[in-house]
Amino acid sequence: MGDIYFxxxxxxxxxxxxxxxxxxxxxQTAGPNGIKFFKGDWKSLLKESARQGKPIFVDVYTDWCLxxxxxxxxxxxxxxxxxxxxxxxxxxxxxxxxxxxIKLADSYAVKAYPTYLFLDTLGNxxxxxxxxxxxxxxxTAGKEALNQFKVRDLAEMEAxxxxxxxxxxxxxxxxxxxxxxxxxxAEILNVYVPLISDDERNAASTLHFLSxxxxxxxxxxxxxxxxxxNGVPKGDQQLVAQKLYDKLLYYALGRAVKDRRVDxxxxxxxxxxxxxxxxxxKQLPSVDNLALHYYHAAxxxxxxxxxxxxxxxxQMSIPLDSIRVKDxxxxxxxxxxxxxGKEDSTKIPNFEEEKKLAAVQYSANIATILYTVSDFFxxxxxxxxxxxxxxxxxxxxxxxxxxxxxxxxxxxxLEAISAGK
Numbered sequence: 099m100g101d102i103y104f105x106x107x108x109x110x111x112x113x114x115x116x117x118x119x120x121x122x123x124x125x126q127t128a129g130p131n132g133i134k135f136f137k138g139d140w141k142s143l144l145k146e147s148a149r150q151g152k153p154i155f156v157d158v159y160t161d162w163c164l165x166x167x168x169x170x171x172x173x174x175x176x177x178x179x180x181x182x183x184x185x186x187x188x189x190x191x192x193x194x195x196x197x198x199x200i201k202l203a204d205s206y207a208v209k210a211y212p213t214y215l216f217l218d219t220l221g222n223x224x225x226x227x228x229x230x231x232x233x234x235x236x237x238t239a240g241k242e243a244l245n246q247f248k249v250r251d252l253a254e255m256e257a258x259x260x261x262x263x264x265x266x267x268x269x270x271x272x273x274x275x276x277x278x279x280x281x282x283x284a285e286i287l288n289v290y291v292p293l294i295s296d297d298e299r300n301a302a303s304t305l306h307f308l309s310x311x312x313x314x315x316x317x318x319x320x321x322x323x324x325x326x327x328n329g330v331p332k333g334d335q336q337l338v339a340q341k342l343y344d345k346l347l348y349y350a351l352g353r354a355v356k357d358r359r360v361d362x363x364x365x366x367x368x369x370x371x372x373x374x375x376x377x378x379x380k381q382l383p384s385v386d387n388l389a390l391h392y393y394h395a396a397x398x399x400x401x402x403x404x405x406x407x408x409x410x411x412x413q414m415s416i417p418l419d420s421i422r423v424k425d426x427x428x429x430x431x432x433x434x435x436x437x438x439g440k441e442d443s444t445k446i447p448n449f450e451e452e453k454k455l456a457a458v459q460y461s462a463n464i465a466t467i468l469y470t471v472s473d474f475f476x477x478x479x480x481x482x483x484x485x486x487x488x489x490x491x492x493x494x495x496x497x498x499x500x501x502x503x504x505x506x507x508x509x510x511x512l513e514a515i516s517a518g519k
Contacts (some may be wrong), residue, residue, distance in 0.1 A: 132175035133183045136190050140198055147188045147219040153247055155187035155240070156215040158203055160195050163211040165230035172445060176233045182240045187216070207282045207314060209349070216243035222253040226280050252279060259286065266293045273311045282313035291318040302330040302338075309341040314349035324369060327376075339376035347373075348384060355391045363392045383409075387470075394474045402478055403485055406471040410492050413464045421499055424460040432456040458500055465500035468492040473508055481515050490516055 135157075136143055147154045157174075159166035173179055183189055194203035194211065206215055206223060216225040225243040255272045269290040273283050287308070298304045299322055308319040323342055327335050347370050354363035370385055377385065386409050393401035433456070435441035443449045455462065472489035479485055493509040 131177050132180050133189050134180070136188050140202060143188065143190050144219065144221055147217075150188060151219065152186065152188050153219065153224065153243070154215075154217040154221070155183055155189045155243070156217065157189070157191045158194050158199075158206070158208050158211065158213040158215060159191060160193065160211050166212045168230055169212055169236075173231065173233050173236050179233050179236055179240075182237050186240065186244060207280055209280075209314065214239060216240075216246070218247065218250070218253060220253070222256065223279050223281060224250065224252065251275070264289060264293075266290070269293070270307075277311040277313070282315040283311055284313060284315040284317035287312065287317040287319045291322055294322070299326050300329050302334040305330060305334065305338045306341075309338045309345065312342065312346045314346055316346065316350055320346065320369075324372070327373075336376045336378075339373040340378050340381065343370065343373060343377055343381055343385075348388070351388050351392070355388060355395055358395055360392075360396050363395070367392050387467075390471065390474065394478060397478060399478055402474060406475060407485075407488075410468055410471045410488070413467050414492065414495060416464065418499070421461055421464065425458055428459050429457045432459070461499040462502075465496035465502070465505055468496040469505055469508060472496075472512065476508065476512060476515070486512060486515055 136146060138146070143154065157166075157169070159170075192202060193199045194208055203213075206213075206226075208215075210228060212230075213228040214226060215223060216227075218224055225246040227239040227243075231239060252275050255268075255275060258268065259272060269286055273286050273290060276283050276286065291308075294304060305323055305326060308323055312319050312323075320342075323338060327338055330338070347366055351363060351366040351370060354360075354366055367389055370388070374382070374385065386405055389405045390402065390409060393399075393405060433453070436443045446452060472493050475483075475485055475489040490509070490512040493505065493512055496505050497509050
């Protein structure tokens with residue numbers, strides 16, 4: 099379930115990154131009988147934690163995250179949950195897309211929502227969890243966090259690092275420990291990499307270690323991997339490249355494009371294209387999506403058309419019958435928890451509307467992809483460019499498989515351009 103959840107969050111996050119959706123913070127409450135969340139800023143939270151001598155539980159959420167809303171509605175209000183969390187933690191809700199939550203979520207390397215952080219009184223991460231959890235599972239997570247607080251080895255190791263310990267083996271253990279906690283390693287890797295000998299840099303084991311623990315923030319480890327990857331066996335090249343993309347380049351390129359740092363994005367895209375032959379087939383759609391948004395941001399119409407055609411033609415090659423069959427399969431999978439009694443549809447707001455969307459989710463995905471490519475073509479290409487005729491064909495197909503106002507509007511606009519209006 100974790101991998102599926104991560105992929106869903108990754109795809110949805112991309113849509114949000116590039117659509118510019120804005121949200122409004124929700125109040126830090128969970129109901130009169132549930133978890134009592136501390137109200138105040140981060141500095142006040144740490145002070146309160148120190149005053150009471152209690153560790154901190156942080157629910158990192160966004161307003162668009164459906165599992166986050168379910169946790170708030172179904173789990174945080176549970177008396178059984180509250181008994182554990184109110185007695186054991188200072189609890190806090192952190193919106194990752196507003197105020198100080200933006201930097202704090204980044205500092206704790208939060209990549210999916212909801213993420214649950216368990217911190218000591220100084221703000222050091224001791225344990226983390228995530229995804230939608232049932233009340234019993236969430237209670238288990240809290241108890242596991244309390245067990246981890248008894249160990250406290252990460253905080254001690256980081257204190258050694260800050261005090262100047264630069265033993266190579268120690269640094270390696272620290273990198274591994276931080277990775278296990280879901281933290282980035284750029285600062286430590288920038289100290290560790292110069293200690294690696296030339297022979298070690300050419301070893302597959304070194305590249306595996308660096309790519310596995312590189313984190314989502316660029317460090318000196320990236321240059322070492324790119325320089326030496328061709329010197330290891332093909333199978334190792336593929337594994338290293340795929341981990342490097344998933345753990346670093348995907349996030350680095352996505353952030354650069356989102357922030358309109360075109361030069362940085364160009365560098366990261368160059369690295370990705372070098373590694374493209376080694377990437378897994380399932381990674382290529384996100385590569386093309388990121389490239390498409392880069393070329394749009396850079397106003398590079400040649401690159402935009404090259405990638406846009408590659409994306410659109412792949413979607414257009416799927417037979418209509420196959421799309422309908424896939425819709426049916428995905429709908430049955432989505433409905434099974436409710437039909438089997440594992441989930442209660444009455445607890446899902448606007449369930450009937452959600453049900454309608456679930457019935458065409460594969461069609462909607464294809465139509466949305468075609469919409470993005472066609473919309474960028476309309477924005478960036480001259481009205482006389484014949485590629486707009488292809489964009490019109492894509493939107494005609496999109497409107498056939500999925501009915502949505504924005505799709506119909508774009509189709510009409512492209513028809514008007516085609517007619518010379």
